[in-house]
Amino acid sequence: MFNYLIPLALFISTMAITPGPNNLMMASSGATFGFRKTLSAAVGASVAFAVLQFAFCMGLSTLFSKYPLIRTVITLFGVGYMLYLAWRVSGAGPVKKKDVAQPLSFLEMASFQLVNVKAWISLITAATAFSDYAFSRVLESVLMASLQFTIVLASLLVWASIGVTIRQFLTDWRLKVFNFTMAASLALIAVWVVVEELL
Numbered sequence: 649m650f651n652y653l654i655p656l657a658l659f660i661s662t663m664a665i666t667p668g669p670n671n672l673m674m675a676s677s678g679a680t681f682g683f684r685k686t687l688s689a690a691v692g693a694s695v696a697f698a699v700l701q702f703a704f705c706m707g708l709s710t711l712f713s714k715y716p717l718i719r720t721v722i723t724l725f726g727v728g729y730m731l732y733l734a735w736r737v738s739g740a741g742p743v744k745k746k747d748v749a750q751p752l753s754f755l756e757m758a759s760f761q762l763v764n765v766k767a768w769i770s771l772i773t774a775a776t777a778f779s780d781y782a783f784s785r786v787l788e789s790v791l792m793a794s795l796q797f798t799i800v801l802a803s804l805l806v807w808a809s810i811g812v813t814i815r816q817f818l819t820d821w822r823l824k825v826f827n828f829t830m831a832a833s834l835a836l837i838a839v840w841v842v843v844e845e846l847l
Contacts, residue, residue, distance in 0.1 A: 653795070656778040660795055663770040664803035669730055669834055670764070671807040673752060676737045676830040678811025679823060681751040686811070690804040692754035696761035697771070698797035704775035705789035712772065719768075726763030730838040733760065738831030771796070 665671075670693050677686040712719050736752065761767050774796070779788050818826055 675811035678808035692758035694801035734834035
């Protein structure tokens with residue numbers, strides 16, 4: 649029973665720690681706002697991962713095989729939101745009392761997962777490839793969701809810590825260059841997603 653947990657954990661870890669939109673935003677936020685102010689966004693993304701994983705395990709993933717148009721619509725929304733977040737990241741400079749720049753919020757990061765294509769691929773694969781739900785669909789779904797939350801949160805905090813570490817070596821203008829580079833990377837990912845989905 650549950651003999652898939654180790655390979656599932658390895659799969660989630662690989663998907664969570666490799667560069668992607670969430671990790672780039674966490675690194676940028678860590679560098680710009682510090683670890684503590686980035687924590688809320690990391691928790692928001694992790695909670696959304698867990699909720700979506702549970703939903704996919706309970707059968708939501710079958711919608712995509714029956715209605716491929718849903719995936720296309722979600723992808724296009726995701727690309728638009730990713731470009732918005734890239735714009736947010738690119739405008740983040742050094743934090744001073746008079747600055748209006750704010751770190752990404754719990755809600756922003758959580759809602760982004762609803763249209764995050766990399767997240768959906770990971771979640772659907774986990775839901776369909778790592779269990780036949782022979783024991784208890786609800787229990788196994790909760791277990792998968794808990795794994796997603798724990799591993800994704802740990803990975804996001806690692807990337808936030810990387811950003812905090814990098815910040816020590818960045819002057820104000822270098823921080824702007826760093827954030828612009830993170831934003832450009834997000835925009836390139838958005839373009840790649842469109843090409844993959846529509847061509």
